[in-house]
Amino acid sequence: MTSAASLCIVEPVQAEADRFTSAGTWERAGAAWTSEQKKRLICCRVFAETHDVRTFVFSTEEGLPISFEPGQFITVSAEIKGQPVTRCYTISSPPTRPYTLSITVKRVPGGAMSNWLHDSLKPGGVLQAHGPSGVFTPTSHPAAKSLYLSAGSGVTPLMSMTRASIDLGLDRDIVFVHSSRTPEDIIFRDELRRLAAESSRLEVIHVCEAVGNEPDWKGPVGRLSLELLLQRVPDFKEREVFTCGPAGYMNAAKDILRRGGHDPSRYHQESFDIGAAEVERDARQAAATSNPVAAERRQTYTVRLARSSSTFTIDDSQTVLAAAKQAGVAVASSCSQGICGTCKTRLIEGTVDMRHNGGIRQREIDKGMRLLCCSRATSDLVLDL
Numbered sequence: 001m002t003s004a005a006s007l008c009i010v011e012p013v014q015a016e017a018d019r020f021t022s023a024g025t026w027e028r029a030g031a032a033w034t035s036e037q038k039k040r041l042i043c044c045r046v047f048a049e050t051h052d053v054r055t056f057v058f059s060t061e062e063g064l065p066i067s068f069e070p071g072q073f074i075t076v077s078a079e080i081k082g083q084p085v086t087r088c089y090t091i092s093s094p095p096t097r098p099y100t101l102s103i104t105v106k107r108v109p110g111g112a113m114s115n116w117l118h119d120s121l122k123p124g125g126v127l128q129a130h131g132p133s134g135v136f137t138p139t140s141h142p143a144a145k146s147l148y149l150s151a152g153s154g155v156t157p158l159m160s161m162t163r164a165s166i167d168l169g170l171d172r173d174i175v176f177v178h179s180s181r182t183p184e185d186i187i188f189r190d191e192l193r194r195l196a197a198e199s200s201r202l203e204v205i206h207v208c209e210a211v212g213n214e215p216d217w218k219g220p221v222g223r224l225s226l227e228l229l230l231q232r233v234p235d236f237k238e239r240e241v242f243t244c245g246p247a248g249y250m251n252a253a254k255d256i257l258r259r260g261g262h263d264p265s266r267y268h269q270e271s272f273d274i275g276a277a278e279v280e281r282d283a284r285q286a287a288a289t290s291n292p293v294a295a296e297r298r299q300t301y302t303v304r305l306a307r308s309s310s311t312f313t314i315d316d317s318q319t320v321l322a323a324a325k326q327a328g329v330a331v332a333s334s335c336s337q338g339i340c341g342t343c344k345t346r347l348i349e350g351t352v353d354m355r356h357n358g359g360i361r362q363r364e365i366d367k368g369m370r371l372l373c374c375s376r377a378t379s380d381l382v383l384d385l
Helices: 016-021 023-027 112-120 152-167 189-198 226-232 247-259 274-289 292-297 320-326 362-366
Strands: 038-050 053-060 073-080 083-090 101-106 126-133 145-151 173-180 202-208 240-244 267-270 300-305 311-315 344-349 352-354 369-371 375-377 381-383
Touching (some): 053 112, 083 152, 152 173, 152 189, 152 240, 189 202, 226 247, 240 247, 247 267, 320 375, 352 369, 362 369
Parallel strands (some): 300 381
Antiparallel strands (some): 073 126, 300 311, 344 381, 352 375
């Protein structure tokens, strides 16, 4: 006979897929830090990953835990040579370790922020940052089987996803194919080897363009190819694909998968190619300015700021952010292409045509939030500014 005192009621464990692919899991990790909110991050540690890549570990000034989803990024800013500089960096640490947050940065020739971080940021230093943002996450694209494709420092969001999966003991079916110039350029090389040894369903494949200083390199030499995928990942068409790296690499990866018959709706990529967007935007604005017929047909609207009651005008060729800055209104912003979420603002009244690139979630849109950098007015507006 079993006594009442010896009975043990075991609560059902949340399903594996639900835990990893539910945004609520990560929201409970700590106090919410939204993409429009700026915090001071204190540098805890700095260490080298390769000869030109370093990881910077931060805690919040208040010492509070940080909630984010694996694969998201933060927008950091610093004053460099007297000028404000802002960049987006993916979080490389997993949200399962919420009291610190890491970014892993490659030194880029001529890169203002990357060189400043490498040369100047030490433990105890302070960095300003807007909260986590982005939808390049497993919560946005849940799947039983995944293929991670990365090149260079594009490994960081996929590393966050992999670390979170291993920390939670999910034993997810992941094939991680990372491309590097040489073996000595492989970021997280030792850790990925250890993680693969710990999980029977995580396979890591390193592809190097050249063997460099390791003539006994046993891995694939060359670049990512359809032949390589067919040989090493024969079931790639069954997998959700997450890709991050230089624009040329991602374009090549997308083409390889297309030729291999992979479903394009199961392909997802992360990119911060802000320069290209700025060129496109400048060309569009120049074309609009030089066309007097189009100028005569423009609709003009009034934008009112609820907190100050000030107003400015906007026409339908401008983004709300561009018109606000032209009117001298201070609005936090970074990428200007609907990726980072920094300019997220509540629309109290009116309508806009918003075409974003993942910097805002549907649930935020449903609550009235809009990204000003990629929104064009279609009526008079009232903003929560």
